[in-house]
Amino acid sequence: MEFSVTGFEVGPIAANCYILKDNNSREGIVIDPGGNPDTILASIKDQDVEVKLIALTHGHFDHIGGVKELKKSLKVPVAIHAADGDMLTDGKKNLSAFMGVAKEMDAADILLQDGDNISFGSCNLQVIATPGHTKGGVCFYGGGALFSGDTLFAGSIGRTDFPDGSLDDILDSIRNKLSKVSDATKVFPGHGPASVMGVERESNPFF
Numbered sequence: 001m002e003f004s005v006t007g008f009e010v011g012p013i014a015a016n017c018y019i020l021k022d023n024n025s026r027e028g029i030v031i032d033p034g035g036n037p038d039t040i041l042a043s044i045k046d047q048d049v050e051v052k053l054i055a056l057t058h059g060h061f062d063h064i065g066g067v068k069e070l071k072k073s074l075k076v077p078v079a080i081h082a083a084d085g086d087m088l089t090d091g092k093k094n095l096s097a098f099m100g101v102a103k104e105m106d107a108a109d110i111l112l113q114d115g116d117n118i119s120f121g122s123c124n125l126q127v128i129a130t131p132g133h134t135k136g137g138v139c140f141y142g143g144g145a146l147f148s149g150d151t152l153f154a155g156s157i158g159r160t161d162f163p164d165g166s167l168d169d170i171l172d173s174i175r176n177k178l179s180k181v182s183d184a185t186k187v188f189p190g191h192g193p194a195s196v197m198g199v200e201r202e203s204n205p206f207f
Contacts, residue, residue, distance in 0.1 A: 001023075001143045001186075002023060002122065002142075002143040002144075003020045003022050003023055003028070003121075003145075004021045005018055005019070005020055005145065006018065006019040006021075006043060006047065007019075007188060010033065010034045010035040010036040010040065010065075011034035011062050011063075011066070012035065012065075013034075013191070015032060015035070016188065016190055016191060017030065017032050017036075017040060017066075018030070018031040018147060018188055019040070019043055019044060019049060019051075020120065021049045022123050024121055024122050025050075026049060027049075027050050027052055028044075028047075028049040028050065028051055029051060029052060029053045029054070029118065030044070030051055030053075030054050030055070030070060030074075031055050031057065031140065031147050032055075032056060032057055032063040032149065032190060033064075033065070033066035033070050034064065034065045035062070035066050037066035037070050037073070040070060041069075041073055051074050052076060053077055053078075053079055053110075053118060053120065054067060054070055054071060054074070054076060054077070054079070055079050055080075055118055055125075055140060056078065056079065056108075057139065057147065057148070057151075057190060058081070058084050058134040058150060058190075059080060059088060059094050059134060060087070060094055060095055060134065060162075061091075061095050061096035061099065061103045063149070063150075064094060064103065064105070065096075067088070067105055077109035077110050078106075078108045078109050078110070079109065079110035079118070080110075080111065080112060080136065081111070081112045081113070081127070081129060081137070082111035082112065083131070083134075083135040084134050084136030084137070085107065085108050085136070087134070087136075088104070088107060089106070089107055090104065091103055091104050093163070112138060113127070114127060114138075115127065123142065123143055125140040125141060125143070125147075126142055127139075128180075130148075130149075130151040130152075130173035130174070130177050131166065131169045131173060132151060132158070132160055132167070132168075132170020132171070132172070133157075133162075133165060133170055134162070134165065135164045137149055137150065137170075139151055139152070139177075139178065141181060141185070144184065145185060145186050146178070146186070146187050146188065147188045148190065149189070149190040150190040150191065151170060151178075152174055152187060152189060152200065153189045153191060153192050154187070154192055154194070154204075155195075155204055156192075156206070157170055157171075157206045158190070171206060174206055174207060175207060181197050183196070183197050183198030183201065184196070184197070185197040187200060
């Protein structure tokens with residue numbers, strides 16, 4: 001891959017946060033800082049990453065819980081798909097209010113759309129809109145990797161029984177929107193272990 005990937009579980013529901021770093025520079029991004037901001041910041045410092053962006057696959061609380069602290073420390077923009085934009089500022093919509101403590105933060109700096117590109121150093125990730133888990137769920141694809149959020153897991157898919165979820169939409173996203181993703185692509189999901197796209201096409205029952 002064109003970049004290194006450091007992933008670890010954060011927050012109350014063990015969501016995967018990823019730190020990406022361009023192999024040819026110090027530039028990088030953070031994907032889904034769902035909690036434990038001190039741990040994320042320590043890893044960024046250890047790797048000497050110049051973070052350019054916080055990128056979110058969707059707006060549920062377990063993927064955005066550390067955004068406020070990271071943005072304050074790193075002074076970088078936050079990007080989320082336009083259809084999930086209001087989840088950052090509404091504890092009911094991001095579901096944190098139902099966990100007892102409403103997580104609300106500033107509005108996103110960048111509202112993503114399908115086909116947009118995220119750049120850091122010499123690396124580029126394409127934004128693929130994959131609604132179903134949420135209306136604005138996205139995957140980030142490039143450099144031999146797919147960061148699939150809660151759209152696609154190893155052997156499974158994200159839940160669709162939350163507000164704005166749709167089983168029909170997530171199946172369409174997986175079977176059609178992700179058709180451009182090569183079999184050799186490594187899949188880094190929002191929860192659980194990594195996989196490979198070819199393995200998922202062969203064995204994941206939702207394909």
